[in-house]
Structure formats: C-alpha cells, structure tokens
Amino acid sequence: MKPILSPRSASHRTATLQSIAEAAGVHRSTAARALDPAQSHRISAEVVHRVQAEAHRQGYRRDAIAASLRTGRSRLIGVVVPDLANPVFAPILDGIGEHLAGMGYSMLVADGGANEASQIKIVEELIARRVDGLVLATAKRQDPVLTVCLDAGIPTVLVNRREDGLRTSSIVTDDVGGMKLAVEHLASIGHRRIGHLAGPNDLSTGVLRRKGFDDAMAAAMLDPSAVVTASEYSRPAGQVATAALLDHWTDLTAIAASNDLLALGALLELKRRGIACPDRISVIGHNDMPLVDMVDPPLTTVNIGHASMGQAAARNLLERISEKNMKPSAVLIAANLIVRASTARPGR
Amino acid sequence: MKPILSPRSASHRTATLQSIAEAAGVHRSTAARALDPAQSHRISAEVVHRVQAEAHRQGYRRDAIAASLRTGRSRLIGVVVPDLANPVFAPILDGIGEHLAGMGYSMLVADGGANEASQIKIVEELIARRVDGLVLATAKRQDPVLTVCLDAGIPTVLVNRREDGLRTSSIVTDDVGGMKLAVEHLASIGHRRIGHLAGPNDLSTGVLRRKGFDDAMAAAMLDPSAVVTASEYSRPAGQVATAALLDHWTDLTAIAASNDLLALGALLELKRRGIACPDRISVIGHNDMPLVDMVDPPLTTVNIGHASMGQAAARNLLERISEKNMKPSAVLIAANLIVRASTARPGR
DNA sequence: ACTTGTTGTGCAATCGATTGCACGCTTATA
DNA sequence: TATAAGCGTGCAATCGATTGCACAACAAGT
Numbered sequence: 001m002k003p004i005l006s007p008r009s010a011s012h013r014t015a016t017l018q019s020i021a022e023a024a025g026v027h028r029s030t031a032a033r034a035l036d037p038a039q040s041h042r043i044s045a046e047v048v049h050r051v052q053a054e055a056h057r058q059g060y061r062r063d064a065i066a067a068s069l070r071t072g073r074s075r076l077i078g079v080v081v082p083d084l085a086n087p088v089f090a091p092i093l094d095g096i097g098e099h100l101a102g103m104g105y106s107m108l109v110a111d112g113g114a115n116e117a118s119q120i121k122i123v124e125e126l127i128a129r130r131v132d133g134l135v136l137a138t139a140k141r142q143d144p145v146l147t148v149c150l151d152a153g154i155p156t157v158l159v160n161r162r163e164d165g166l167r168t169s170s171i172v173t174d175d176v177g178g179m180k181l182a183v184e185h186l187a188s189i190g191h192r193r194i195g196h197l198a199g200p201n202d203l204s205t206g207v208l209r210r211k212g213f214d215d216a217m218a219a220a221m222l223d224p225s226a227v228v229t230a231s232e233y234s235r236p237a238g239q240v241a242t243a244a245l246l247d248h249w250t251d252l253t254a255i256a257a258s259n260d261l262l263a264l265g266a267l268l269e270l271k272r273r274g275i276a277c278p279d280r281i282s283v284i285g286h287n288d289m290p291l292v293d294m295v296d297p298p299l300t301t302v303n304i305g306h307a308s309m310g311q312a313a314a315r316n317l318l319e320r321i322s323e324k325n326m327k328p329s330a331v332l333i334a335a336n337l338i339v340r341a342s343t344a345r346p347g348r
Numbered sequence: 349m350k351p352i353l354s355p356r357s358a359s360h361r362t363a364t365l366q367s368i369a370e371a372a373g374v375h376r377s378t379a380a381r382a383l384d385p386a387q388s389h390r391i392s393a394e395v396v397h398r399v400q401a402e403a404h405r406q407g408y409r410r411d412a413i414a415a416s417l418r419t420g421r422s423r424l425i426g427v428v429v430p431d432l433a434n435p436v437f438a439p440i441l442d443g444i445g446e447h448l449a450g451m452g453y454s455m456l457v458a459d460g461g462a463n464e465a466s467q468i469k470i471v472e473e474l475i476a477r478r479v480d481g482l483v484l485a486t487a488k489r490q491d492p493v494l495t496v497c498l499d500a501g502i503p504t505v506l507v508n509r510r511e512d513g514l515r516t517s518s519i520v521t522d523d524v525g526g527m528k529l530a531v532e533h534l535a536s537i538g539h540r541r542i543g544h545l546a547g548p549n550d551l552s553t554g555v556l557r558r559k560g561f562d563d564a565m566a567a568a569m570l571d572p573s574a575v576v577t578a579s580e581y582s583r584p585a586g587q588v589a590t591a592a593l594l595d596h597w598t599d600l601t602a603i604a605a606s607n608d609l610l611a612l613g614a615l616l617e618l619k620r621r622g623i624a625c626p627d628r629i630s631v632i633g634h635n636d637m638p639l640v641d642m643v644d645p646p647l648t649t650v651n652i653g654h655a656s657m658g659q660a661a662a663r664n665l666l667e668r669i670s671e672k673n674m675k676p677s678a679v680l681i682a683a684n685l686i687v688r689a690s691t692a693r694p695g696r
Numbered sequence: 697a698c699t700t701g702t703t704g705t706g707c708a709a710t711c712g713a714t715t716g717c718a719c720g721c722t723t724a725t726a
Numbered sequence: 727t728a729t730a731a732g733c734g735t736g737c738a739a740t741c742g743a744t745t746g747c748a749c750a751a752c753a754a755g756t
Contacts, residue, residue: 016712027736032713044734064477065416066712069741074413076456076477085442085655087435087638094433097459106473108424109457111445125454129412129424264642289639290435294612296644307433364742375706380743392704414742417711701754710744718737725730 015058024054031055035062068130075105077317078126079135080119080145084111088289088306089137092159095310096135103318105132112138112145119145127152133317135159139170140202155320159313160306162204162330169320171313171331173304175205178335179212180219182256182284182302185337187220190345191254191282195226195245197266199233199258209258209286226252230262238265239272246273253281253346260285260292260301267295267342278344288338298340309333363406372402379403383410416478423453425665426474427483428467428493432459436637436654437485440507443658444483451666453480460486460493467493475500481665483507487518488550503668507661508654510552510678517668519661519679521652523553526683527560528567530604530632530650533685535568538693539602539630543574543593545614547581547606557606557634574600578610586613587620594621601629601694608633608640608649615643615690626692636686646688657681 017035021028026047033039034051043051054060068074077100081089097107108126112119119138123145126134133155136145141164149156150167162170186194196213199206210227217224226249230241238261245255246269257263263285270277277283277297285292285301292299312331320326365383369376374395381387382399391399402408416422425448429437445455456474460467467486471493474482481503484493489512497504498515510518534542544561547554558575565572574597578589586609593603594617605611611633618625625631625645633640633649640647660679668674 014712017714018712028713029715029737030735032715033735036714042734047734061472061476063712065413065422066741067714068413069417069743070712070714072741083442084445085439087438090435090438091433093457094431094459097432097457101459101470106477107457109441109445109455111442111449122449124409128409129454264639267642291612291637291639291643294615294643295639296642296646298644362742365744366742376743377707377745378705380745381705384744390704395704411742414711415744417713418742418744420711697756699754699756702752704751705749707746707748709746711742714740716737716739719735720733722733723731726728 015055015060016063017060020051020054020058020060023058024050026051035060072130073132074130076108076129076131077105077133077135077314078108078110078123078129078131079137080110080112080122080126081137082112082114082119084109088287090290091306092137092310092313095307095312096159096314097310098307099311099314100318103314105314105318116140116144120148123148127154133157133321135313135317137161139163139204141204141207155317155324157313157317157320159309160205164204166328166330169316169326169328169331171309171316171333172204173309173335174332175208175335176212176215177332178286178302178304179209179256179258180216181335181337182286183213183216183220185300185339186254186256186282186284186343187216187222189282189343192222192346193226193249193252194222194254194256195228195249195252196224197238197241197245197255197257197259197262198227198229199262200231201229206258213256230258230265233259233261235261235265235268238262239269240265242266242269246275254343255281255283257283257285260287260289260299263299263301263342264292264295267297267299278342279347282343282346284343293340297342300340300343301338303336303338305333363403363408364411365408368399368402368406368408371406372398374399383408420478421480422478424456424477424479425453425481425483425662426456426458426471426477426479427485428458428460428470428474429485430460430462430467432457436635438638439654440485440658440661443655443660444507444662445658446655447659447662448666451662453662453666464488464492468496471496475502481505481669483661483665485509487511487552489552489555503665503672505661505665505668507657508553512552514676514678517664517674517676517679519657519664519681520552521657521683522680523556523683524560524563525680526634526650526652527557527604527606528564529683529685530634531561531564531568533648533687534602534604534630534632534691535564535570537630537691540570540694541574541597541600542570542602542604543576543597543600544572545586545589545593545603545605545607545610546575546577547610548579549577554606561604578606578613581607581609583609583613583616586610587617588613590614590617594623602691603629603631605631605633608635608637608647611647611649611690612640612643615645615647626690627695630691630694632691641688645690648688648691649686651684651686653681 017028021031034048139158139161158170228241230237288303365376369379382396487506487509506518578585636651
C-alpha cells in the first residue's frame with residue numbers, strides 16, 4: 001500500500017462538483033442544485049448557466065456511487081434468473097431493461113444457478129450493492145430466496161414464476177388459461193386422447209399449467225389421466241417424459257407440453273420412434289420461444305408476451321419502490337394460441 | 349423533503365462497521381481489519397473472533413457502495429450488447445457472469461441498442477456508476493464507443509466482434525478460419541458453385557468471414573464472386589439477400605451464410621421458392637445458436653464456444669484491470685464444424 | 697539500562713454528492 | 727417605516743468503509 005496513486009486513476013483528473021464550483025465561483029451545493037433539473041429553478045438563471053457551462057467544459061459526470069451513499073438509493077435493480085444461457089430469459093431481460101432505462105435505472109443481472117443456496121448468496125451480494133429493488137425469475141412455489149429479500153426490506157417482484165401465496169407482487173402469464181387454450185385447440189380439431197407433459201411440481205408454471213390441462217379436459221369431458229411430470233424444463237427431460245407417456249398410454253393422439261423445451265424433447269422422441277408428427281401424434285408447446293417457428297414441424301404453441309412481461313415487472317417494481325406499502329398484486333399477462341404445423345386433426 | 353425518514357429505510361436498523369465496533373468495544377478501523385481476510389492476521393485472534401461474532405449477530409453486510417466511494421473500485425463490470433433479446437448473447441453473458449462471479453465481481457448488463465449515440469449514452473451511464481471495466485459486444489470495425497471508454501481511462505475488452513486496429517484486447521472466434529471450415533466442407537462433398545451471404549460490412553464478423561470465404565474459394569480454385577451482403581444479421585435480411593443471390597446466380601448448389609440467422613432466412617426463401625434443401629441447394633450457417641439443431645432441415649453450421657468466449661473475455665478484462673498497462677491482444681477462439689442435415693452432396 | 701523493533705489499535709482524513717438550516721438581501725404589505 | 731415574506735446561496739453534517747500514520751506496550755538485542 002504505497003501512497004503513490006490516489007484511489008481514482010491518476011491519469012484522469014476527476015471533475016467533481018467541487019472543481020466545478022470553484023471554477024464557477026460558487027459553493028458546491030449551489031453547483032449541485034444548478035445541475036439538478038428538479039432544483040435548478042431555485043438558482044438564478046445566470047449562475048445555472050455558468051455552472052452548466054463549466055460542467056460541460058470539464059466533462060463532468062455525476063458520480064452515481066457518491067450520490068448513492070448519500071441518498072441511500074442506487075437506482076440499480078437486481079435481476080436474478082435461474083439460467084442466463086436459456087434463451088427464454090433474453091426477452092424478459094430485454095423488457096425489464098428497456099423499461100428501467102427509460103426511468104433512469106440500470107439492471108444488475110445475475111445468474112442465480114439452480115439451487116437455493118447459490119441464489120441466496122447472489123441475492124445477498126446484490127443487497128450489499130444496495131439495489132433499490134429485485135426481480136426474481138427464479139421463484140419456487142414457496143421461495144426461501146424471497147424470504148431473504150423481504151426480510152432485508154427490499155422491494156421485490158416475481159416474474160414468469162410465482163409463489164403459491166401472495167407475499168409480494170408477481171407478473172406471470174395466465175398459465176391456466178394458456179394451457180386451456182392449448183387443450184381446447186386440440187379438442188376442437190378432434191383429439192380425444194390427449195397426454196400432458198407436466199413441468200416440475202415445485203414451480204408455479206408446472207402446477208398451474210397442469211391445472212389448466214385438468215380443467216380443460218374436464219370441460220371437454222375427456223380423461224385427464226395421461227400425465228407425466230418432467231424432472232426439469234429441458235429437452236432431455238422432455239424426451240424421457242415423453243417416452244414414459246408413450247409407454248403407458250399407447251392410444252394418445254396428442255401431447256400438450258408445459259413448455260417448448262419439453263415439446264421439443266417430445267418431437268425428438270417421436271422421431272426416434274418413427275412416429276410422425278402431426279400425422280400420428282400432434283404436439284403443442286408453451287412459451288413460443290425464439291426459433292420454434294422453424295423446427296420440424298413448426299411448433300404450435302402458446303405465446304407469452306415475454307418482453308411485455310418484463311416491462312410490466314419493471315413498472316410494477318418501480319411503483320412498489322416509490323410507494324412502499326403498496327399491496328401485492330398478481331398480474332396476469334394474456335396468452336395467445338399460435339397454430340403452426342405440429343398439430344393437426346387426428347389421423348384415421 | 350420532510351426530515352421524517354433517514355435515507356436508509358427506517359424499518360431496518362443498519363448494521364454498520366461503527367455499530368459492530370461499538371458493540372465489540374473496539375474502533376471501527378479495527379473492526380474493518382478484523383473482517384478483512386487479507387488484514388485480519390494483523391489483529392489479535394481474540395479481537396477478530398469478538399468482531400466476527402458481533403458482525404454475525406447483527407447480520408452485518410459490508411456496504412459495497414461506501415467501500416467503492418472510498419477505494420474508487422466498484423467490482424462492477426459493465427457489459428454492453430447490441431440486442432439483449434437476441435439469444436446469441438445469452439451464452440456469452442453466461443460465460444462472462446460465471447467467471448466474474450468467481451472473482452467477486454458483478455455484471456451490469458445494458459442493452460446498447462443499434463445506434464452509436466444510444467450506445468455512448470449507455471456507456472456514459474455505466475462509467476458514472478464507476479464500473480471497473482467494460483465488455484463491449486457491440487464493436488464496429490472502427491468503434492466510436494470504444495473511443496469514449498478509452499478516453500475515460502476504463503479498461504475495456506471487445507467480445508465477439510472486434511475492431512480493425514488493436515486499440516484494446518478482443519476475444520473473438522477465428523472468423524476467417526471458421527468460414528474456411530464451412531467452405532472446405534462444401535467443397536469436399538463436391539460443391540463447385542457456392543454463394544456467400546455476407547454480414548454487414550462495418551462489423552468484423554462480416555468482413556472476416558467474407559475473407560475466409562474468399563480465401564477458401566481461392567484455395568479450392570473456385571469462383572468466389574457469388575456474394576450478397578445482408579443489411580443486418582436477421583432472418584428477414586437473410587431472406588432478401590438470399591433472393592438476390594438466387595436471382596443473380598442461378599447455378600448455385602450451396603450457400604455459406606455469415607451467420608445462423610441469415611442461414612435461417614435462406615432456408616425460408618428456399619422453401620418459399622420450392623427449392624429443396626439440401627437436395628437442390630445446401631445451406632451452412634455460422635454460430636450454432638440454440639435450437640438450430642432442430643430446424644428443418646437441421647442446420648449444418650460452425651460452432652463457436654460462446655460461453656468460453658465470455659469467460660475468456662472476463663478473464664482478460666480482469667487481468668487488464670489489475671495490470672493497467674498490459675498490451676492489447678487479439679484472442680481467437682477456435683471454431684468447429686458441426687455437420688447436420690442442411691448440407692449434402694450436390695444433386696445430380 | 698538503552699536503543700531498536702515489533703505488534704496491536706486508535707485516530708482522523710478521505711471519497712463526492714446531497715440537503716436541512718441559516719443568513720443576508722430584496723420586495724411587498726400593513 | 728416597520729415587518730413579513732421570499733429568494734438565492736453558503737455552511738456543514740452526513741452516508742459507511744478504508745487506510746496512512748501515530749502511539750503505546752512490550753520484547754529483544756547490545
């Protein structure tokens with residue numbers, strides 16, 4: 001630790017409020033107010049102008065860190081996803097980022113990993129960075145991570161997945177309704193023996209979509225018993241679940257998957273067994289993730305407005321931040337059926 | 349502005365170094381040292397233990413903001429991508445995030461948008477947040493954004509795309525080599541009339557892959573003139589470029605695209621014209637983005653280790669941060685040919 | 697016994713912006 | 727002509743952690 005360099009890189013002399021104030025011949029508090037659009041009207045026009053000119057001349061940039069320390073607000077929002085590499089999250093992040101940017105906030109993205117312990121560690125890290133709020137895309141139906149956030153008093157919203165309870169706001173698609181759309185579509189074109197590839201039981205999407213399946217099957221007077229639960233949302237898991245489904249229920253003419261990746265796994269397994277889709281068995285997915293319109297066959301699925309979901313989450317969180325004791329709400333984003341070529345009338 | 353609440357949320361009394369020091373009966377500087385693994389050996393074991401116990405009891409979390417202000421380091425790395433919604437960047441972000449997390453850094457992800465002005469604005473914002481370094485995935489061949497970063501004295505590396513010059517380190521795939529692989533593959537299975545869907549001229553990937561195309565065609569003694577440059581990396585742009593290619597060179601048996609999205613656009617156009625792929629025309633992509641293994645037909649492409657590219661970028665940046673005057677280097681990640689079903693011997 | 701180290705802690709300045717309060721001056725009102 | 731109200735600025739404390747320096751206590755070497 002030699003006292004050679006000042007903390008800030010020596011090569012660039014720092015333009016601070018102080019340096020501007022001196023150059024403009026005013027006190028730094030005056031400079032601060034002159035540069036703050038919300039306060040500058042309290043300062044004489046002439047001084048405002050002088051300060052702004054000087055700020056520009058010195059290339060002044062307000063130091064967000066120092067401001068945060070003083071105000072206790074960082075204008076940073078932490079976003080935790082279970083797997084950054086999964087393309088499903090890209091549009092959600094995009095939506096969040098877009099809305100935040102418009103409001104002067106930035107997004108701290110963290111990959112929480114699959115297990116709770118690591119997610120909690122990540123969240124602690126974000127809290128230490130004084131994030132003003134958190135968006136969790138990782139929620140389990142009872143989520144210990146959320147408990148940590150709430151205990152720390154950080155405004156938090158859930159996106160894409162929600163808790164069973166209503167401890168905080170959530171922005172998710174209408175999972176039940178979306179799956180109903182899927183089943184109704186299959187039923188309307190004549191399918192009677194429909195199987196379901198369910199998502200994991202500890203995720204809201206898994207159980208809610210399954211409920212949608214059950215409800216819709218009941219409404220159509222069909223037998224809802226052909227269900228296999230996948231161990232996770234992935235193609236391999238979808239493939240093994242499909243294998244199990246086909247082995248146990250040999251007369252199925254359609255499969256409604258809880259998620260596109262599971263549906264893709266189903267397509268793989270069908271292909272492996274030489275079962276034509278949609279000729280022998282129709283497959284419908286859920287999410288409408290990028291590129292599923294070009295797989296073979298183009299996947300019929302349920303579209304979720306991921307980007308608008310992200311935006312809504314950001315908007316909701318910002319409201320929650322400004323109005324501390326806002327009541328939690330569960331926002332549902334409508335789902336849309338997208339018919340492509342992986343579904344068709346059941347064969348003869 | 350009523351003096352009602354302290355800046356920090358009133359509901360949670362803040363555990364600070366001060367409060368711990370008091371409770372442990374030592375000075376806060378001593379507490380700081382006791383809690384810092386790098387310094388704690390200078391403090392008596394007994395005091396260290398007392399402080400740690402107290403810190404734990406109060407649920408102390410070191411305030412990263414305050415530390416940043418003092419040290420001038422934020423342990424934050426800004427990452428700028430041109431389009432967060434594009435799934436190609438997901439694995440890169442994943443790689444960056446993974447490496448950073450292991451080193452105690454966090455990642456500030458920002459969507460810079462397509463134009464320079466907005467990218468510069470974003471970068472200014474990141475600089476104001478005192479990021480310790482920047483990763484740009486947006487680089488043009490001569491990039492004004494990089495100029496801003498360099499002028500501000502922020503360690504910066506480029507990922508995925510690079511500049512023509514060597515103003516700073518870049519981590520990209522071997523674009524020339526990758527495209528050579530692609531062309532050699534086509535030539536080796538008998539193609540002689542090969543067209544190229546080039547990427548934008550202002551991006552390194554566009555020109556370098558085109559160079560790879562030219563070189564490989566020359567090496568194979570083939571005519572490299574069938575080239576159309578796409579206006580951007582997107583499916584629609586790929587489709588119109590393909591249309592132009594097919595209209596001008598009617599005897600092509602294969603198309604080497606600069607990017608998977610362009611290749612997908614090509615597939616679309618071929619389908620629209622009723623030209624069978626790979627029977628009449630083979631198509632090869634570049635990037636091996638998620639799901640292209642399941643499109644119709646499964647896309648032959650060139651795989652790029654996106655995740656390892658991200659990791660390498662993070663590693664390189666961190667080195668550059670700790671060793672300020674490190675020489676810029678251009679790191680190339682090897683590319684691999686992935687043969688699937690969109691390429692085949694030319695038809696009879 | 698006296699210098700020279702060594703070790704463990706305390707002290708206080710510092711990072712840069714923000715903001716409640718006070719003060720002096722001008723203008724309007726009684 | 728007082729008195730009040732308002733306006734533009736300056737003052738100084740504050741946010742919480744870090745760190746160079748000082749200093750006391752004690753050990754070791756001459």
